[in-house]
Amino acid sequence: MAVNFSFATAGQIIFGNHSLEKVPGLVAGFGKKVVLVTGKNSSRAEELMAKFSPGTNTIIFKVPGEPTTGLIESGVQLVRQHASDVVVGFGGGSVIDGAKAIAALATNKGELLDYLEVIGRGKPLTEKPLPCIAIPTTAGTGAEVTKNSVIKSPENNVKVSLRSNFMYPDIAVVDPVLTWSMPPALTASTGVDALTHLLETFVSNQANPFIDMLCREGMTRISRSLQKAYKNGSDKEAREDMAMSSLLGGMALANVKLGAVHGFAGPMGGMFPIPHGAVCACLMSAVIEENIQALRENKLDSSKFDELAKILTGNEKAMSNDAAIWAAELVDELQIPSLSEFGLKKEDFPVLVEKAKVASSMKGNPVELTDEQLFRILERSL
Numbered sequence: 327m328a329v330n331f332s333f334a335t336a337g338q339i340i341f342g343n344h345s346l347e348k349v350p351g352l353v354a355g356f357g358k359k360v361v362l363v364t365g366k367n368s369s370r371a372e373e374l375m376a377k378f379s380p381g382t383n384t385i386i387f388k389v390p391g392e393p394t395t396g397l398i399e400s401g402v403q404l405v406r407q408h409a410s411d412v413v414v415g416f417g418g419g420s421v422i423d424g425a426k427a428i429a430a431l432a433t434n435k436g437e438l439l440d441y442l443e444v445i446g447r448g449k450p451l452t453e454k455p456l457p458c459i460a461i462p463t464t465a466g467t468g469a470e471v472t473k474n475s476v477i478k479s480p481e482n483n484v485k486v487s488l489r490s491n492f493m494y495p496d497i498a499v500v501d502p503v504l505t506w507s508m509p510p511a512l513t514a515s516t517g518v519d520a521l522t523h524l525l526e527t528f529v530s531n532q533a534n535p536f537i538d539m540l541c542r543e544g545m546t547r548i549s550r551s552l553q554k555a556y557k558n559g560s561d562k563e564a565r566e567d568m569a570m571s572s573l574l575g576g577m578a579l580a581n582v583k584l585g586a587v588h589g590f591a592g593p594m595g596g597m598f599p600i601p602h603g604a605v606c607a608c609l610m611s612a613v614i615e616e617n618i619q620a621l622r623e624n625k626l627d628s629s630k631f632d633e634l635a636k637i638l639t640g641n642e643k644a645m646s647n648d649a650a651i652w653a654a655e656l657v658d659e660l661q662i663p664s665l666s667e668f669g670l671k672k673e674d675f676p677v678l679v680e681k682a683k684v685a686s687s688m689k690g691n692p693v694e695l696t697d698e699q700l701f702r703i704l705e706r707s708l
Contacts, residue, residue: 331534334491335577336460336471336498341570343562345501349414349461350377352497356457357411359383361404363425365417366390370463370504374416383408389417389424392478392485392595399438401428405456412457415495418516419467419602422460423475426495427488430455430475438477443686444486445479451490460495463504465555465568466516466603468523468576470498476592484596487686494580502562502569510556514660515603517552517568521545522606523575526585529617529630530690537582544574545637556660583690586613586682586703593681600668607662611654612706618646620693630692666708675704 340348353360358381364371368386375384385408387401405413405428413432415425431438433453439446460470469475474489508516527533528541551567558564591605614631621628631646638644638652679700682688695703 329535331536331581333536333581334473334494335580336494337496339471339498339500339573341500341573343501343503343566345499346374346461346504349374349459349499350379352459352499353382353412353414354379359408359411361385361387361401361408361410361413361428363387363389363401363413363415363417363421363428365421371416387428389421392420393424393427393475394478394480395438395442396480398424398427398431398477402431402438405429405432410456412459414459414461416461416463418462418464419469422462422467422469422495423477425460426455426458426469426493427475427477429458430488430490430493432456438488441488441490442477442486443489445482445484446486451492455492458495459497459499461499461501461504462569462572464508464512464516465502465505465565465572466519468520468572468574468579470495470500471573471576472580478596482596484681485592498573500569500573502566505565505569506560506562508559510559513556513559513568514552514662515601515607516572517548517555517603518607518610518657518660518662519603520568520572520575521548521552522587522610523579523584524548524571525610525634526587526687526690527575527578527582528634529692530582530585531692532582532690533630534582537578540574540578542637544571544578545634547571549638549640552656553659584687585691586617586688586695586700589682589685589688589691590678590703592685592687593678594665594670597674597678598668598670600665600670604662604668605665607657607660608665608707609703611650611657612703614650614653615647615706616695616699616703617692618650620695620699624693626693664708670708672705672708675701678704
């Protein structure tokens with residue numbers, strides 16, 4: 327069978343321990359006026375800023391949690407007033423998403439709602455964004471190599487994307503050392519997010535041999551290292567594996583749609599204060615099981631799930647359902663709270679199912695799931 331695919335990623339990827347040291351030189355290559363986007367604790371960003379070349383005019387902009395529509399608009403205003411040459415995102419996925427959105431909108435006329443999916447007008451960006459350097463400090467989202475920013479609309483109680491082929495960062499600097507200080511709970515939730523990216527793109531109805539190669543490598547690394555990094559944050563090899571897996575997951579999801587886990591995650595994250603990785607963790611096992619069952623009922627090929635089980639368990643004799651068992655056991659071991667602990671109730675299921683069915687990620691699910699199957703996933707994940 328002929329193979330057809332296209333692949334895009336960040337303009338340049340720099341990976342390795344202590345690669346943060348290269349950032350001041352990279353920034354200088356773009357100009358003297360910098361907006362440095364950081365999380366609520368900007369101490370590490372200030373240390374980095376102190377190393378920028380003399381005469382560099384840097385302003386810090388904080389993204390203290392998930393970026394909201396209002397926060398992005400104020401960031402865009404700041405960048406325009408500052409006449410910035412480059413935007414640097416230094417933090418977790420929310421920070422990098424914020425930096426990418428701000429860089430993109432700074433050069434495009436109009437307002438954020440003109441370009442947002444679902445709740446906005448969904449117009450395409452027409453101008454190239456400001457240069458953007460993405461430096462992740464967590465290992466999970468892969469946002470440093472994706473072409474979208476997830477933005478929360480408090481008015482609409484939903485998370486939606488600003489998405490464009492223009493939005494890949496110019497440079498992604500992935501330094502595993504930056505993740506050494508992540509606490510266990512954050513290591514767990516971000517690590518499961520990375521795993522879900524790899525798992526869902528691997529079985530996606532849009533999968534291709536090139537993406538499969540990235541997914542196999544990433545899932546192999548996560549299956550051997552996520553629990554190690556969770557139990558011992560100073561395990562340098564495990565941290566390197568997780569940083570690499572997160573990067574590979576981001577590269578995969580930027581080119582292939584995800585599936586039902588992420589189809590639910592957007593609406594759920596908009597309606598409840600649940601960390602994205604925790605949503606993925608709670609749904610993962612039930613989604614694997616329902617997909618296997620649906621593929622078999624529709625007499626479709628489910629062999630990808632057999633391979634998935636072999637990779638995750640490290641057992642050559644594993645069969646598809648072993649993947650769901652392994653996923654459930656992993657989530658138990660990582661002590662990730664259940665969805666009900668975040669306030670989700672059965673009464674919320676109808677709204678979640680309706681929202682999930684129209685989510686962009688759902689289009690990549692290996693098989694179309696019925697309402698009954700979607701309800702069952704939520705029941706089993708509660």
